[in-house]
Amino acid sequence: MSTQNQSKDNGQTSKMGIGGLLKKLLPFVLPYRWLLAITLTLTFLGATMSQVNAIVLDKAVDAINDLMHSGGFAWSKAAQLLLVVSAVLLGKELLAAFITFGQRLFGEKIRINVSRDLSLRVVKRILSFRMSFFSAEGNEPGKLQTRIDRGVMSLSNTVKNFFIDILPLFTSAILALVLMFAANVYVGLVALAIIPIYFVITARQGKRMKGWRRNVFGTHQALNHGIMNIIESIGVIKSFNREQVEDDRQAALQEQSTDQQMHTRRISFLFEGLKSFVEQIGTVLIIILTAYLVLTDYPGMTIGKIMYHVLLFNNVSAPIRQLHRIYDDLNDALIYAEGFFGILEADHEVECSGSYRPESVKGDFALRHVDFTYANGTHAIRDLTMDIAAGKTTALVGLSGAGKSTIVNLLDKFYTPDSGTITLDGVPLQDWDTQTLRENIGMVLQKNHIFSGTIEENIRYGNPQATFEEVEHAARQAYIYDQIMALPDGFQSQALQLSGGQQQRIAIARMFLKNPPIIFLDEPTASLDAIATEQIKAAIDAIKQGRTVIVISHNIGQIIDSDHLYVLETGHVVQQGHPAELYHEGGLYKQIFDASARSMNVDKIAQELS
Numbered sequence: 001m002s003t004q005n006q007s008k009d010n011g012q013t014s015k016m017g018i019g020g021l022l023k024k025l026l027p028f029v030l031p032y033r034w035l036l037a038i039t040l041t042l043t044f045l046g047a048t049m050s051q052v053n054a055i056v057l058d059k060a061v062d063a064i065n066d067l068m069h070s071g072g073f074a075w076s077k078a079a080q081l082l083l084v085v086s087a088v089l090l091g092k093e094l095l096a097a098f099i100t101f102g103q104r105l106f107g108e109k110i111r112i113n114v115s116r117d118l119s120l121r122v123v124k125r126i127l128s129f130r131m132s133f134f135s136a137e138g139n140e141p142g143k144l145q146t147r148i149d150r151g152v153m154s155l156s157n158t159v160k161n162f163f164i165d166i167l168p169l170f171t172s173a174i175l176a177l178v179l180m181f182a183a184n185v186y187v188g189l190v191a192l193a194i195i196p197i198y199f200v201i202t203a204r205q206g207k208r209m210k211g212w213r214r215n216v217f218g219t220h221q222a223l224n225h226g227i228m229n230i231i232e233s234i235g236v237i238k239s240f241n242r243e244q245v246e247d248d249r250q251a252a253l254q255e256q257s258t259d260q261q262m263h264t265r266r267i268s269f270l271f272e273g274l275k276s277f278v279e280q281i282g283t284v285l286i287i288i289l290t291a292y293l294v295l296t297d298y299p300g301m302t303i304g305k306i307m308y309h310v311l312l313f314n315n316v317s318a319p320i321r322q323l324h325r326i327y328d329d330l331n332d333a334l335i336y337a338e339g340f341f342g343i344l345e346a347d348h349e350v351e352c353s354g355s356y357r358p359e360s361v362k363g364d365f366a367l368r369h370v371d372f373t374y375a376n377g378t379h380a381i382r383d384l385t386m387d388i389a390a391g392k393t394t395a396l397v398g399l400s401g402a403g404k405s406t407i408v409n410l411l412d413k414f415y416t417p418d419s420g421t422i423t424l425d426g427v428p429l430q431d432w433d434t435q436t437l438r439e440n441i442g443m444v445l446q447k448n449h450i451f452s453g454t455i456e457e458n459i460r461y462g463n464p465q466a467t468f469e470e471v472e473h474a475a476r477q478a479y480i481y482d483q484i485m486a487l488p489d490g491f492q493s494q495a496l497q498l499s500g501g502q503q504q505r506i507a508i509a510r511m512f513l514k515n516p517p518i519i520f521l522d523e524p525t526a527s528l529d530a531i532a533t534e535q536i537k538a539a540i541d542a543i544k545q546g547r548t549v550i551v552i553s554h555n556i557g558q559i560i561d562s563d564h565l566y567v568l569e570t571g572h573v574v575q576q577g578h579p580a581e582l583y584h585e586g587g588l589y590k591q592i593f594d595a596s597a598r599s600m601n602v603d604k605i606a607q608e609l610s
């Protein structure tokens, strides 16, 4: 994806200017003001050092000239002169090396610290956002990650460019110009006149390269993506004998990439050549002018001044040679900064919390005329009214997409309804302290997210204070203990290596460890085999006692013994009651029940069992 597309994906166009960018970066740099002050001082010292060669050469040439034409030439005097010149130049180099080291080190320290602070700030922000942020278009994990990675990288590079690269060069250029003007106004003016020509060439180069840089970047991403696709889909590619198709696709992309790279190199070399040429013209002009002034005995213009001005002019043109790279980097930073600061400044996305923190939670939910629409416009819940009784098991039944998981998401305050009210123990959900609410709810979801880490860490996530014995007990309750112990590293094995069904049991163990009064089970046995399903059902039945449980399942066996059942269709309740009574009522529940029984071939099973 090109950088341009990326900024469009974020729904923004590049409006931020360089001033705006620096203003936004300033709060991140300010905490390091002392480091900054040291860096700037060293920068200034370094810039001053850069002028020493010119001054020394000016004096040395004049001294040699005097020595040769004064009539009193002596080798001892020449040796003394050379000794002084060498001592000054070597001393200066030594000092300059220390200064450059310090300046780079402190500059880099600022960059690394700013980069760390930017990352920490963005992680903190993301953790505070409500769920709807993550399901909004453009905020998919991959895109969000690219926005953050690129943002942090290019913003900290801007800091580096500014403090380590540009500032020393520009300070040196300004000092050199001042020295040139002080020595001779005309020479100073010639040096100054070359600068705008450089700027024009650099700006044109930047413009010509911009589109191509994006193309190169886009093709590069496509190539990476293509290779990843091949690795991920290797089974499909091989089973369909499509190796050649994939090979040809990659070859075409590589061809495109080669052309683009060659094209950008050509433009780049052309402009670099042009800039070198202009620089040489500048140097020639300076030599001619200074030589002319020396020959015409212009006051203050000695032969040493020719070298003096040529060397100083070199200091003036040095930063300008770097301009193009810095211009490119800044352009990138402007694009990425939009997406990055878009995340930092999305205050409206921060999750709201009330302050209600009761001593204990009963678990009586009441939903009244609730409507809810996802960010993409899916109207998932319509005029929904239902009661979830404390201490009882309530089942939600309905076809896929009926809105069952959405209800659970609303009850956990992951999303806020568009209209209607939801109360828990008589208190509106928005008045509840969100952390207190979630501490009292345990969830086992369809997709149980196992983190990269050990099995113990994953179970302990349910209660970080739990002892290892408690972790083991939870694993036993979830019927996964024996399987964990059979692994070479036991509880220290990587959880992501477990099978889908094992991971689900880890998630159930995590919920057992949390031991909350309210439990939401969304297809808790979806990826388990029959034996494991039976074990888990027994375990869940055991902890159901005295807790408020909401269970969503396509497995009739798991909902048939609930206390109350809601049948949902397109986001609202179409039937409710006790499972046994509902079946005799007919309607959608009976249809689902019968279809489920048929799909399980219940008649045949009954025959076998009898």
Ligand code: ADP
Residues within 6 Å of the ligand: 135, 374, 375, 376, 378, 380, 398, 399, 400, 401, 402, 403, 404, 405, 406, 407
């Ligand atoms: P169920 O759990 O009954 O299968 P869901 O509550 O998951 O149904 O989904 C209800 C509707 O909301 C579906 O049309 C689904 O596509 C949509 N939906 C679910 N999650 C999201 C989401 N994060 N963003 C947008 N739409 C969603």
